[in-house]
Structure formats: C-alpha cells, structure tokens
Amino acid sequence: MPGVSKSLITGSGSFLPTDNGLAHAISVLSETWICSAWMVLRQAEDAWIVSHVEDRHYGLEEGDTIEVSPERPFPLEEGVVSDRYHDMVLTFKRGDGELRIEPVRGHVVHRIIMQDGLTYGAVVGLSSEPLNASVSRSLPMISLLSELIMSTHSVCADFVEATRRHRQAETDACADALTTLLNRRGWQRQVSLELSRQRRHMRNIFIIMIDVDNFKTLNDTKGHAYGDLVLQKLAHCLKANVRESDVVARLGGDEFAILVCDTDNDGVTTMIKGLDAGLKKQGIECSFGRAELGEDDTWESGLQIADQDMYACKFSKKSVSPVI
Numbered sequence: 001m002p003g004v005s006k007s008l009i010t011g012s013g014s015f016l017p018t019d020n021g022l023a024h025a026i027s028v029l030s031e032t033w034i035c036s037a038w039m040v041l042r043q044a045e046d047a048w049i050v051s052h053v054e055d056r057h058y059g060l061e062e063g064d065t066i067e068v069s070p071e072r073p074f075p076l077e078e079g080v081v082s083d084r085y086h087d088m089v090l091t092f093k094r095g096d097g098e099l100r101i102e103p104v105r106g107h108v109v110h111r112i113i114m115q116d117g118l119t120y121g122a123v124v125g126l127s128s129e130p131l132n133a134s135v136s137r138s139l140p141m142i143s144l145l146s147e148l149i150m151s152t153h154s155v156c157a158d159f160v161e162a163t164r165r166h167r168q169a170e171t172d173a174c175a176d177a178l179t180t181l182l183n184r185r186g187w188q189r190q191v192s193l194e195l196s197r198q199r200r201h202m203r204n205i206f207i208i209m210i211d212v213d214n215f216k217t218l219n220d221t222k223g224h225a226y227g228d229l230v231l232q233k234l235a236h237c238l239k240a241n242v243r244e245s246d247v248v249a250r251l252g253g254d255e256f257a258i259l260v261c262d263t264d265n266d267g268v269t270t271m272i273k274g275l276d277a278g279l280k281k282q283g284i285e286c287s288f289g290r291a292e293l294g295e296d297d298t299w300e301s302g303l304q305i306a307d308q309d310m311y312a313c314k315f316s317k318k319s320v321s322p323v324i
Contacts, residue, residue, distance in 0.1 A: 023052050025145050026123075030054040033135050033142075035108065035125035041066070042121040047093070048074070051121070057128050058101045064092040074109075076124065080139060082106035082131035090126075106131035110139075110146045176250040178228055179235035187249035191259050191299045194247055199295070203262045207299070208272060209289040209306040210238070212254040213314060227254075230284060237278045242271070257303065265292070287314035 029038040036057035041048040047065040055061075066075055075090060082105070090101040108125035123146045125135075135142075174186030182190060198205050212218070212230060219227040231254060238248050238256060247259035260268060272288045279286050289310025293302040 025148055026052045026054050029123070029125065029142070029145060030056075033108075033125065035106075035131070035135075036128045037126045039124050039126075040112075040121060041124050043119050048121065050092075058126065059099065060092065060101070061094065064094050064099060066090060066092055074122075076107050076109045078109045078111060078122075080106075080108050080131060080136045082127075082135070101126065103128060105129055106135075108135060108139075108142060110142050112146055176235075179232055179250050181235050181239070181256070182247070182249035184249065184251045187247065187251060187257060187259075188299070190247050190249075194259055194261060195293070195299060198261045204264055205293040205302075206260045206263065206268045207291045207293065207302045207306045208258040208260060208268065209303070209310040210234070210256040210258070210275070210286050211310055211314065213285040213287055213317065215254040230254075233282050234279060234284055234286070237282060237284075238275065241275055241278050255307075257306070259299075287311070287317070289313060 026038050026040060029035075037053060037055040037060055039053035039055070039060065040051045042051045043049075044065075047067050050060055050062055050064045053060050053062055053064075068074060088102070088104045090104060092099040092101060104126050106127035106129065108131070109122050111122045112120040114120050123142065174182055174189060176183040176186075195205060212234065215227065215230070218230065231250070234254075234256065235248075235250065238258065242248055242258060242260075245261060248256070249258075250256050258271075260271065263271075268290055272290070276286065276288065287310050289306040289308065289312070291297075291302045291305035291309065293299070
C-alpha cells in the first residue's frame with residue numbers, strides 16, 4: 001500500500017487502546033496524506049470538539065470546538081471535497097475567544113460510527129490548498145484508519161466502563177447502605193491503611209466505640225423502621241462532629257466505631273463529650289468506650305479493648321432511654 005506507514009501494517013508500531021492509539025492514527029494520516037490539519041472531531045450535543053489534532057497551518061489545538069445548529073449540524077460535506085474555488089470559513093471556539101480558519105479549499109470527512117449505530121465523531125482533514133487526486137484514491141485507507149480509531153475508542157470506552165463498575169462495586173461493598181458510613185469491611189481496609197501511615201509518623205492512635213443504649217427494646221416497642229431512623233440520626237451526628245481525618249464506620253447492628261489519630265487522651269475525652277451532647281440533643285442515649293493502640297496492637301485488639309470499655313460504661317448506667 002503506497003505511502004502507508006510500515007509500522008501500521010507490520011505491527012512494529014503500537015496501536016494501543018488509549019489516547020496514544022488515536023494520536024498514532026492521526027500521525028499516520030498526517031505523514032501519508034498532506035493536509036494543513038488532520039484531526040478527530042468528537043460529537044457533543046451542540047458542538048464538535050477537537051480531541052486529537054496534527055496541525056501545520058491553522059493553529060488548532062485539542063479542546064477547540066465548532067459550534068453547530070439544527071440547520072447545519074455538521075459544517076463539512078462528507079467524503080473528499082476539493083475545488084480551487086471551494087473557499088470557506090470555519091469558526092472554532094477556544095475558551096472565550098474565536099479562531100477563524102480560512103481559507104479551506106479542500107477537506108476530507110469520514111464519520112466514526114460506533115457499534116451501537118451512534119456517531120462518535122469524524123476524522124477530518126482540512127487543506128488550505130486544493131487536494132490532489134491521491135487523497136480521493138486513498139479514501140479506503142482513510143476509512144480503515146477511521147475503523148481503527150473506532151475500535152480504539154470502543155476498547156477505551158469498555159475499559160473505562162469496566163473500571164468504573166469495578167470501583168463502584170468496591171465502594172458499594174465497603175459502604176453501609178442504611179447510614180452511608182463505612183461498613184466493617186470498609187473499616188478494616190481504611191483502618192489498616194491509616195495505622196500504617198500514622199505509625200510511620202509516630203502519632204497517637206485511638207479507637208472509640210459507640211453503642212445505642214437499650215436499642216433492642218426500642219426496636220421491639222417502636223419497630224425496626226424507627227430503629228433505622230435512630231441509626232441514621234446517629235450516623236449523621238457522628239459525621240458532623242468528627243474531623244475529616246477520622247475514620248467512622250457502622251460495624252453492625254447499633255455498634256459504631258471511630259479511628260482517631262494525632263491526638264491525646266484529653267482530645268478523645270473532649271470528642272466523646274461532644275458526641276454524647278450532640279446525640280442527647282437528638283434524644284439518643286449511647287455508651288462509649290475507648291482504647292489507645294500501642295506499637296504492637298492491631299486494630300482488632302484495639303477494637304476488643306474499646307468494646308469492653310464501652311460495655312463497662314453501659315452497665316454502669318442505672319437508667320437509660322433512647323426515646324426521641
């Protein structure tokens with residue numbers, strides 16, 4: 001195939017399913033068929049956006065746009081148009097300004113149609129001089145490159161969507177549906193990272209446990225929907241009264257935990273008093289426990305100590321009522 005890059009045919013070059021692959025295809029077009037500019041235009045609702053470009057003449061950049069209207073949804077005729085008197089002006093937008101492209105005495109357009117039948121965009125060549133006949137004879141190759149661009153985009157889109165779904169699944173798996181806090185799995189992951197980070201900086205680490213007093217009685221007398229409301233209010237109060245660096249989770253049932261770093265016992269006491277006061281304003285009575293993690297302690301051992309301290313607090317109370 002005369003004039004076609006050997007790397008494209010032999011595989012010695014790379015055509016990766018990334019933006020580099022699109023850039024490579026445009027580079028092949030620019031090297032093989034001389035135009036003032038080759039680009040991929042991506043279709044948006046009311047504009048065509050330059051996503052990749054090699055420009056020798058007009059000064060186009062990625063991100064420039066051609067605005068369209070219902071009367072003229074695309075400013076260029078599809079195929080190869082070359083005429084000595086084919087002078088026209090294209091107006092590209094860049095930020096708050098305009099970039100007028102003139103003259104255009106020839107252009108090549110091949111639309112990129114995705115597998116679902118929708119238009120992704122177009123491969124476009126613009127020329128300030130009439131195009132020679134070789135461009136018309138090479139339309140099949142331009143079409144092939146467009147297909148490669150389409151395949152590249154499809155793989156990219158599939159990869160991005162798969163990555164998004166994976167991340168969403170990971171997020172869902174680590175979140176408590178009722179309160180939107182971390183669940184036990186999310187707590188384990190986040191706390192493991194925080195412990196490693198905080199110990200590198202020799203900072204104090206505490207775990208606070210929170211448990212709603214008489215929660216089973218509340219559920220039995222007022223119903224589970226009411227119990228869920230109490231848990232949601234508790235979670236909201238915790239999120240509103242801790243620091244951004246603190247890790248808050250619902251471990252299960254009516255048990256909540258907070259990892260607090262870079263503070264001391266007095267700081268933890270102040271935090272617990274603030275949380276207790278805020279919850280009591282909501283009519284929610286809770287018991288609190290704490291544990292300071294030593295150098296050899298794990299989050300599991302710290303949680304066990306905080307849990308024991310919390311139950312000691314609970315049993316020391318003579319009368320509690322979670323009524324709101």
